[in-house]
Amino acid sequence: MNRLILGRYFPGDSVIHRRDPRAKILCGAAFIFISFLAKNMEGLILLWMFAFGIMFFTKISFRTYFRGLRPLFWLILFTVCLQILFTSGGTLYWRFGPIKLSSFGIVQALFIFTRFVTIIFVTTAVTLTTKPMDLTDGLHALLRPLRLFHLPVDEWSMMLSIALRFIPNLLDETQRVMDAQSARGAVFGEGSLFQQMKALVPIFLPLFAGSLARGEELANVMDVRGYRSELPRSSFRRLKWTFGDTCCLLIMCLLIVALAAFNLNG
Amino acid sequence: MAMQIKLEHVTANYKIGPLLKPRVLDDVSLTLNPGRITAVVGSTGAGKSSLLKVCNGLLIPSEGHVTIGSKEINSKTSKQSLKTIRKHIGMVFQFPESQLFAETVGEDIAFGPLNFGTDQRRAEQLARKALQQVGLDESILSKSPFSLSGGQKRRVAIAGVLASEPEVILLDEPTAGLDPAGRKELLTLLKRWHDEEGKTILFVTHDMESTARFAEDVIVMENGSVVYHxxxxxxxxxxxxxxxxxxxxPEARRFQLGFEAQSGIHLPHVCLTEKELMDALIEVGCV
Known part of the structure; x- marks a missing residue:
């Protein structure tokens, strides 16, 4: 549980840390689209360079990023294998029934692998350097135009910030319930897969029950303190867009142009 | 055959997530008298809960070791032997009702005994007995634990620990959040269980009244060390x-001190309950 990197904030004061959350979210989202633009080797190399550049500027050790990759390892391996073994085209090196190894398949797998890993690296860089609260504020600010279509953007962001706020409490409580059940002789992480899954019931049910009770309480407290979702809300923390944030977006635009240029030449 | 718990130079660190609290227990050595009720008191963060956890193998000492009966817990003890230790040492956590999970009260109480390898029929018997020990009626065995009142939930949770028939029971603030009547009732139940079965009880409390009334021994903790036992x-x-x-x-003792200061009369011994206070006052001829 403690090894989960995704969605955790690493305090620091790097160039990336200081960027406005809106800029970071926009760049992160843009990168996901851009990674599909890379269609040749030059593009591929550019993606890797960009990803490692970002990681370098966060001043967080590369080891942390690779640890963040670990939970997705099997998914990546599976997709890459699928690409290698079932894509035909180019030179055929080896085949066995429907399974074949071709030059085209290998190149295709390389692209898939690059997309996967660089996207994870860049998005991890965003979440590692942005406080969860800033992230919700940024998201809220970016989604605000959707209010024109009567979408409950404010409620969404309130829900998100409440959810994030209670993650530490939930972790605490998980530890407590696990301790209590171990004291009653429950053993976790042993036995067959089915047994391990069954062993989780005594943890999750109390957690669910506790969360429901707490949610109810929180709703009451918000009511009592006069929270009303339909009223306009002001915010204590103001996001400030700086020149550096504009630069970030410009760099992103440059990256798009470069990739597009590679495609035209290639 | 009461079980002896002995701590020798135990130092332990507490880790939750990325946060490390070093030396929550700092070179603690003590021997728990078997068959007695011992209260653990001290200010918040003094290491009371950690002391309990270390006696149950939930917190493993980084230095020193804990001897429980013939078994030893140190930094190399395996999961399996921890389980045998936990069979003999029951632990009731703060707000234990938050650990209830099963569909019926009966299943929840039988969870412990089943984990420790008793068969279904015997586990049901034990559940019935434990329910009786905490003063609840058998009719709630088939009810959902989530439908009970707060006080009943607390008792069911405690029954879930008693059902494993532990030799020693550790309780972390068992009466927190209960009204005075419920508090007294719960402690009386525990005392009865102790008297009938001759088992050891170690409980953490902030309430000096319950310490004076129910405990025989006291451990005072300060900054991870035992300063009085x-x-x-x-x-x-x-x-x-x-x-x-x-x-x-405790109130009786506070009254005694006030009385002695104002009247100049010295009572013959330290009074911890109203009854003792009354007797002492009669003895010196003030009433």
Whole structure:
């Protein structure tokens, strides 16, 4: 549980840390689209360079990023294998029934692998350097135009910030319930897969029950303190867009142009 | 065959997530008297809960070792032997009702015994017995634990620990959040269980009233160390020392001190309950 990197904030004061959350979210989202633009080797190399550049500027050790990759390892391996073994085209090196190894398949797998890993690296860089609260504020600010279509953007962001706020409490409580059940002789992480899954019931049910009770309480407290979702809300923390944030977006635009240029030449 | 718990130079660190609290227990050595009720008191963060956890193998000492009966817990003890230790040492956590999970009260209470390898029929018997020990009616066995009242949930959770028939029971603030009547009732139940079965009880509390009334021995903790471990009565004699440890006095004792200061009459012994106070007042001829 403690090894989960995704969605955790690493305090620091790097160039990336200081960027406005809106800029970071926009760049992160843009990168996901851009990674599909890379269609040749030059593009591929550019993606890797960009990803490692970002990681370098966060001043967080590369080891942390690779640890963040670990939970997705099997998914990546599976997709890459699928690409290698079932894509035909180019030179055929080896085949066995429907399974074949071709030059085209290998190149295709390389692209898939690059997309996967660089996207994870860049998005991890965003979440590692942005406080969860800033992230919700940024998201809220970016989604605000959707209010024109009567979408409950404010409620969404309130829900998100409440959810994030209670993650530490939930972790605490998980530890407590696990301790209590171990004291009653429950053993976790042993036995067959089915047994391990069954062993989780005594943890999750109390957690669910506790969360429901707490949610109810929180709703009451918000009511009592006069929270009303339909009223306009002001915010204590103001996001400030700086020149550096504009630069970030410009760099992103440059990256798009470069990739597009590679495609035209290639 | 009461079980002896012995801590020798135990130092333990507490880790939750990325946060490490070093030395929550700092070189603690003590021997728990078997078959007695011992209260653990001290200010918040003094290491009371950690002391309990270390006795149950939930917190593993980084230095030193804990001996429980013939078994030893140190930094190399395996999961399996921890389980055998936990069979004999029951632990009731703060707000234990938050651990209830099963569909029926009966299933929840039988969870412990089943984990420790008793068969279904025997587990059901034990559940019935435990329910009786905490003063609840058998009719709730088939009810959902989530449908019970707060006090009933607490008792069911405690029954879930008693059902494993432990030799020693550790309780972390068992009466927190209960009304005075519920508090007294719960402690009386525990005392009865102790008297009938002759088992050891170690409980953490902030309430000096329950310490004075129910405990035989007291452990006072401060900054991860044990600063007092002896019988209850001598503890409440030295009021200056108590103030230093930021501990309160039971009401009867407070009355006694006030009375002695105002009247100049000295009562023959330290009074911890109203009954003792009354007897002492009659004895010196004030009433």
């Amino acid at each position: 002896d019988a209850v009565r001598p503890l409440f004699e030295n009021t200056r020392q108590l103030k230093e440890w930021q501990l309160d006095l």
